[in-house]
Every structure is written in structure tokens, then in C-alpha cells.
Amino acid sequence: MYLLRKLTFYLAALWAAVTLNFLIPRLLPGNPVDILISKLAQQGPVAPGTRDSLEMLLGSDTSESLWSQYVSYLGGLLKGDFGTSVTYFPAPVTDVIGQAIPWTLLLVGISTLLAFLLGVGLGAFAGWKRGTWVDSIIPATALLQSVPYFWLALVLVYFFAVNLGWFPLSGGYDVNSVSPGWSWEFIESAISYGTLPAITIVVSSIGGWLLGMRNMMVSTLSDDYVVTAEAKGLHPMRVMITYAARNAALPSVAGFAISLGFVVAGSIVTEQVFSYPGIGNAMLLAVSNNDYALMQGLFLVITIAVLVSNLLVDLFYGLIDPRTRTRN
Template identity: 40%
Template sequence: MSWRYLVRRILLLLLVMWTAATINFFIPKLSPRDPIKERLQLAATQGGRNQTGLQAMADAYAHQYGLDQPLWKQYLHALLKVVQFDYGYSISQYPRTVNSVIGDALPWTICLGLVSILIAFVVGTVLGAALGWPRSPGWLRALVPVSMLTSAVPAFVLGFLLIYLFAFRLKVFPLAGAYSQTADPGWSLSFVGDVIDHAFLPALALVLFQLGGQALQMRGLMVMTVGEDYITFADAKGLRPRRVFLRYAVRNALLPQVTGLVMSLGTFIFSTVLVETLFAYPGLGGLINSAIQVLDYNLLYGITMILVFAVCIATLAVDLIYPLLDPRIRYDRR
């Protein structure tokens, strides 16, 4: 692999991160609301205290969060914090830092999203390859309309349907949450089973949402691949159908399939956030929802930058493993 190409890709990643950080910084500033004053007024109202000294407290907190500085200083400070992976204190959960708040929710999102997208990709790719192979059983064609339906329905709508059917009507799975309120968190088999039981419906909603699109895309790639000359030549040589299917058809259709997976990562992450909010799952979805309601600038900034960074790293990683999937791809000038 060419080092010049690797440097260009890393510079492009940094450019994307800078653009996302800039947009993420300025959009919340367009709101006329003052999150510091809102939090202090809420605390004063709930505590039955008067408003004496409220402005002074608001000014003190604004100075602590750097909100009293000129906009360009806030912007440079925010960029420096992005480089340091330090997003300061959470306005809504002070005195906790943004990193600690995200650190509690991130493992739930990673487990739910990563497992769901891997299952959807593997099953969707195998199913799509079988649908596009002319020698597959005819009954598989009945799955094409089902795949089109699930790919067209948003993940949170599928989540509503699953909640109504399996949690409300049949009462097979829990309605919401990550584990039972009476459960004792730990690595015991009972707690792990309880977590899996609560994660089944949100994971199923994400898998069904991604599965149909993956299957239809792989089916289209297989249809185009089957018509290539090397497939006809492999059949003429008398190779076994299984080898033609795996080594010639699936292997050549897999590269665009991986590219499509990377292209859909942004949509999948957004769907994961919505599904987590719907199921009251303790991941980044609930944090984003609460941060938007109270306009927690620092928490919103940290979550968004982590999501953008994850998509950029995934894109770079897949781009670098392309030569392993297809030896014809070279990033050097030879």
C-alpha cells in the first residue's frame, strides 16, 4: 500500500472531523435559549428559593463553561478539546464530565449496534447471494417482497410493531429498559440473560431494518455478477457449482456489498439512536434526547463528535482492507 495514499486518507479524515466539529459548534449557538439560566431557574423553583443572586450564579457558571467568552475563542477552545478528546463538564449532569457520562452509555450502544449490524450484514449477504443465484430453490423468491417491505419501513416503526406484538399483546419480552429494576448488575448468568432478554426487541428492530436492504443489494450485485464472462467460463470448465458460487460469484460481489455497508453506517447509527430512545435503552439515544431538551452543549458536542469519529474510522478501516477482499485493487502507482 502506498504511504502517500494513506496520508491522503488520514488528511481527508481530519478534514471531515474539522467540518463536523465546526458545524456541530455553531448550530446550537443559533438557539436563543440559555441553558445555564434554565437549569438555575428550575433548581430555584423546585427548591422553593427566591431569584436573588440568580444572575450572579448564571454568570459564574457561564464563566466556568466558557460561555461568556467571544465566539471565536469558544470555537478555538472547542477545537482544542476535540483534539484532546476532552469535552468538559456536562451542563445537565454537573459535576460529572462529558466523557464519564458518555462512557456509561457508550458500551450499551456499541453492543446493541455492533451485534445488530453484524447479524444483519452476514444474514443479509448470504440471503441476497442465494436470491441472486439462478440455481437457488424457487421458494426463496417469496422473500424478495418481505425484504423490500422491511427495508422501506423505518427502524423505530418496526420497534413500535414489535413492542405491540411481543411486549404488549403476547408479553413475551419486556417493554423497555436494559435490565429489570430488581436485577443485580454483574456478570452472573441470570443478569446476562436478563440483559439479552431486554435487548432482543431493539436488536430485532435494527436487524430487520438493515437486513432487507442488505439482501436486496447483494441480490442485485449477484444478478450482475452471474452474467459476467468469467462465470460462464467457470461453468464451461466443469467446476462444481458450489465453488463457482462462492469463489467466483460471491467473492466478486462482496466488495460493493462492503462499500454499501459503510455508506449506510450513518443511517444505521441514526436509527440506533431512535430505537434506543423508543425502548428507553441506556445508550447514546437517551443521552441525545435529554441533552437536546436541556440544551447541554458539551454533551451534544461530545456525542456527535464520537459518532462522526466512529463513522470516519470505520470508513478508513474498510477502505484499507479492500486489497484483502479483491487482490486487483492497488493503492500504489504501479
């Protein structure tokens, strides 16, 4: 019953998200067909029937009712057809997403995992050493979280890419000397180009994990089971890790699982500053070009990732805390 209730809720949430995903781009001003026709007009005269053909191709035929467009949209989703991208015309949306999402998953995924592990580990230690000089460093790390992504990214670019030349200025890899593939030259180039954006994400997000874990750690240390473990004379490291940190980390684990869903969305500002070929960069291009199909495809992928992450968190908590399965 618990699993069925959760699945029903998330299926309803998915349907609502898909419906909003269909409606929101169509409420935006402008028309993707007009944008594409203007691009074609720069190369020569456009035939009179071109508009009708493009409207049918892009699924934005204004002669159809909104309900007919909605039914066609749902039918395309069930077939795995997200339409054709205006920005990358005539490439299908699935191809565009398929090319962009590995870059974002590697960059933002690894950066988020690294920030989580460092933040939770340092936060647990700072909470255990509350009131010492270690604990006094927390405000400085929390300050980093308030720094805007783009400002921190520009500062790092200025010092480490422009002045020192330690890292490339922008891009995902050296397009002039290597080709994408499973070669060491390409992997080395991708790591070199992705290091500075990854540092930006880690530095700007580690403060939140650290502060949250530190506060939970301080609260957990006053619980009876921790006090009892200390009274038994157990080793301090065992008390810190097995009793205190293990329970204090539960909210952080839930937050991390949810944040994994947003990894698919990428760090839009960071990718834009570094011209990184990920989902965030593709989304900005889709919005600027009124690319309905690409926007809908990207939003749908992000929505599914977030819903799946939340569902996994609910099921995980149902396993570790049976009380959640009986709550209304």
C-alpha cells in the first residue's frame, strides 16, 4: 500500500509536469517558425509553402486547436519523439539532449558528489569540535555559498585562466587538436577544460552542506544515545562516526539525493560563463530562440530526474524509518 500510494502520487505529479511543460512554452511571446524562416531567408528566397511545412515539422501548427496539439504532443512522447530542434535544425531533440547530457552529468555530478562528501565530512568534524577554532571557520565557508556563481566563475577565470594560464578559458575540450572518443588525449583534454568549472561548483556549494551537517551534528550530540555511548567509555572516533555522524547525516543524505535530480539541469550560469557544452548551455540557447521542442525535451528530462530522485528518497526513508510508512 505504501509503495502504491507513492507511485500514484508521483505519476500524478509527472502528468501535471508534462502538461505544464506543454503549456508554458506556448505562452511565451514569439514563434519558432518565424525565427527559422528568418534564418532561411538569409540564405535566399523562401518558398510560399515553407511556413506550413515547418509548422507541421515543429508541431506548432497554429491552425490546430490547443487540445489537438496536446494530444499530438503526448503521442510523440510515448513514441520517444520530442520533435525537431529549431536551434540545431534539423537535428532531433533527442540527439541534442543525448550529446549535451553526458557533459553535464560528468561535470555537475562529480562536482556535486565531491562537494557533498567534503561538506558532510568537514561539517561532522566541525560539529564534533564545536566551540574550537575549527568551528570558527564555518562562517567563512558559509559566506562562499552567498557568492553568485557567475561572479565566482569570472574571478576564477581571470586569475587561473587569463593571468596564470593554468586552465583553458572556455569550452569542453580542445576542438582543434582532439576528437571526441575514448582516447586518453580526449579524456585529458576534457578533464583540463572541466576542472575550473568543477572548482566553481564545489567552492560555491560546499558551504551549504558543511553548515547543515555541522548544525545537525551539534543537535545530535545532545541526544541520549550519544551521551550513553560516551558514558560507556567508547572511543571518541567511534562515537563521532557510528553514533553521532551516522544519524546527523540523514537529512543531508536526503538533500543530496534530491540534488542529484537537479544535476541533470546542470549549472546553467557556470556552463554559460565557461561556454561548456552541457544541458544548461543548450537550455539558454533554446529559450533565446523560442525553441519549443528543445525546451520541452530539456524540461521533461529534468522533471523526470527530480521526480525519480524524490521517489528514491521516499522509498529509502521507508526502509530506514518504518514510521514513515504509517504516516498519512
